[in-house]
Amino acid sequence: xxxxAKNQKNILISALLLMGFAVAGALMVGVTHILxxxxxxxxxxxxxxxxxxxxxxxxxxxxxxxTDTVSIAADQLxxxxxxxxxxxxxxxxxxxxxxxxxxxxxxxxxxxEMLVGIYKTGKIAGVRIIEQRETPGLGDQAxxxxxxxxxxxxxxxxxxxxxxxxxxxxxGGVFDQFTGATITPRAIVKAVHxxxxxxxxxxxxxxxxxxxxxxxxxxxxx
Amino acid sequence: MSRQAxxxxxxxTRNGLWNNNMSLVQLLGLCPLLAVSSTVVNGLGLGIxxxxxxxxxxxxxxxxxxxxxxxxxxxxxxxxIASIVTTIELIMDAWWHELYLVxxxxxxxxxxxxxxxxxxxxxxSKNNVLNSALDGFMTGLGFTLVLFVLGAMRELIGQGTxxxxxxxxxxxxxxxxxxxxIPDYHGFLLAMLPPGxxxxxxxxxxxxxxxxxxxxxxxxASVKLTPTxxxxxx
Numbered sequence: 001x002x003x004x005a006k007n008q009k010n011i012l013i014s015a016l017l018l019m020g021f022a023v024a025g026a027l028m029v030g031v032t033h034i035l036x037x038x039x040x041x042x043x044x045x046x047x048x049x050x051x052x053x054x055x056x057x058x059x060x061x062x063x064x065x066x067t068d069t070v071s072i073a074a075d076q077l078x079x080x081x082x083x084x085x086x087x088x089x090x091x092x093x094x095x096x097x098x099x100x101x102x103x104x105x106x107x108x109x110x111x112x113e114m115l116v117g118i119y120k121t122g123k124i125a126g127v128r129i130i131e132q133r134e135t136p137g138l139g140d141q142a143x144x145x146x147x148x149x150x151x152x153x154x155x156x157x158x159x160x161x162x163x164x165x166x167x168x169x170x171x172g173g174v175f176d177q178f179t180g181a182t183i184t185p186r187a188i189v190k191a192v193h194x195x196x197x198x199x200x201x202x203x204x205x206x207x208x209x210x211x212x213x214x215x216x217x218x219x220x221x222x
Numbered sequence: 223m224s225r226q227a228x229x230x231x232x233x234x235t236r237n238g239l240w241n242n243n244m245s246l247v248q249l250l251g252l253c254p255l256l257a258v259s260s261t262v263v264n265g266l267g268l269g270i271x272x273x274x275x276x277x278x279x280x281x282x283x284x285x286x287x288x289x290x291x292x293x294x295x296x297x298x299x300x301x302x303i304a305s306i307v308t309t310i311e312l313i314m315d316a317w318w319h320e321l322y323l324v325x326x327x328x329x330x331x332x333x334x335x336x337x338x339x340x341x342x343x344x345x346x347s348k349n350n351v352l353n354s355a356l357d358g359f360m361t362g363l364g365f366t367l368v369l370f371v372l373g374a375m376r377e378l379i380g381q382g383t384x385x386x387x388x389x390x391x392x393x394x395x396x397x398x399x400x401x402x403x404i405p406d407y408h409g410f411l412l413a414m415l416p417p418g419x420x421x422x423x424x425x426x427x428x429x430x431x432x433x434x435x436x437x438x439x440x441x442x443a444s445v446k447l448t449p450t451x452x453x454x455x456x
Contacts, residue, residue: 014294021286021298025305032309039316047319137411 052087054144055117055126056097061089065099068210072100077198079103079111079191088207095120095207098199101130104191108183109133112142116192118199120207122157126150127192139184149176149185158196166193231356238360245368245423246430250337255369256419258328260380263387263396265373266366267325268332271310273362275332276341279303280358283346290347299342307333321391337361372422380414382407 045066052065069085078084079102089096097119104112112132117125127150134140141147152175167173168185177185199206242248245255251272258268282302283290290298311329314322322329332338341361346354377383382404388396412418 010291014291017289017291018294018297018301021301025301028305029308029312032312036312036316040312040319043316043319047323135411136414137409 051115051128051130052099052117054128055099055115056089061091061096063088063090065089070206070208070210072202072206075198077194079105079194086206089117097125098206099125100195100199100206102191102195104187106183106187106190107132107134108139108181108187109135112184112187112191114188114191116153116195118196120203122159122196122200124153124156124192124196127153127188129188134184135181138178138181141178141181142184142188147178149178150188152176153192158200163193166190231353234353234357235360238357238362239364239367240430243364243368243430244337244361245365246427248337248340250340251335251365252423254328254331254335255365255372256416256423257331258325259369259372259376259419259422260414261377261387262370262373262385263391264324265369267321267391268328269362269366269369271314271325271329272332272335272338273359273366275303275306275310276338276358276362276365277355278306278358279338280341280346280354281351282306283342284349284351284354287347295343295347296339299339299347303338303342304333318391320389324387337365368423368426372419372426375422375425376413376418378403379410380412380418381409 049066056065065087068088068090070088071083071085072078073083074081078100084101086101087099089098097117099115099117102114102116104114110133112134113130114127115130116127119125129143129150132140132142134142142150144150161174165173166175166189168175168177168182168189170177170182171186173189175185175189238244244250245252254268254272259265279299279302283299286298286302307330310332311322311326314329315326341358345357349357374384377386382402384401384403385396385399388399392399413422
């Protein structure tokens with residue numbers, strides 16, 4: 001065999017080998033994906049439901065929170081820049097509350113993602129941080145696992161306190177700041193206030209019954 | 223023969239755990255080590271995941287040894303390691319979801335842990351399956367131990383607890399494991415931040431070197447002693 005042909009054969013063997021390994025690896029990942037898909041989906045749903053129940057206790061509603069959803073357009077007030085899913089709590093067919101995803105764009109280390117629950121009465125049911133990169137030990141006090149600060153929003157509304165006092169204390173408002181960190185609480189207070197304004201404007205739309213014309217893709221996202 | 227094999231396996235064990243420790247001697251895989259060692263539980267989680275990956279990847283590489291060609295061995299290692307890590311990630315997401323939520327972003331980091339590639343190249347591609355699996359296990363254990371000690375140091379100094387969030391890994395049983403060593407501790411931020419990880423790792427390396435030096439001294443001392451002792455008895 002001449003050296004060129006031998007070389008070509010070598011390359012071919014290498015390519016086939018590499019392909020074989022790629023197929024085997026893809027098969028392994030694919031099979032695992034199929035086997036774990038259901039469990040992973042269930043875990044995600046449970047985690048989400050737990051988060052929502054921290055904001056609106058399960059005793060206050062009797063509908064299926066995870067399926068009674070509506071999607072809303074991107075909105076500056078909420079800080080969201082794409083369509084997002086909101087969740088509605090109802091008891092005996094009467095509207096109880098909505099949970100909105102909001103983003104405070106001006107956190108100390110970038111945007112802070114939150115969920116805020118608002119009762120039909122306009123009072124806040126609860127606020128929780130979902131995603132944040134604030135300084136550990138300073139700005140991360142907004143997380144419930146570090147401090148109870150975030151519970152200070154409960155029962156507040158657009159009128160209680162009034163717009164002038166929807167600020168941290170340093171800015172003349174009613175909300176505490178953290179020791180050594182004002183930027184984070186300021187950003188969160190502002191975002192929650194904006195969420196209330198949004199709720200006030202769009203209340204009817206937020207509670208509107210779920211229509212079946214909702215694209216399936218959005219439901220799947222839940 | 224079997225005696226030789228046992229000696230070789232003892233050497234693998236010593237190398238993996240101490241003499242050639244992945245993080246203290248080879249200084250490989252520092253990125254996940256430094257990122258995740260802020261608490262004992264996080265450290266253990268990543269350590270165990272890395273250990274499992276190492277055992278499986280070393281075994282797999284050793285198994286396919288006959289069909290390896292030297293020009294394409296590196297891409298093949300990459301394929302094997304990436305598939306294994308992705309599989310582990312999916313399984314963790316399905317069965318240990320809470321832990322996955324904590325460690326999730328670090329699991330893909332295992333792929334970038336060059337120590338795994340290093341073991342595949344330096345050991346598994348030249349040795350049989352049993353020894354390769356043992357090498358993977360011991361190297362992984364050495365890595366896990368460092369993560370554990372560094373995690374304990376940082377957690378204790380940083381937030382005054384040990385085994386916080388152990389329930390994420392051990393279920394309800396873990397809750398009892400959490401120890402608040404220093405009550406009402408206000409925390410020492412530096413230990414929790416990346417610089418704390420670097421300082422801690424530096425200290426561990428220094429301690430290891432001191433111990434090694436002591437042991438070497440003792441060895442030479444005993445070597446010197448023996449002939450004189452023999453001489454006196456003679």
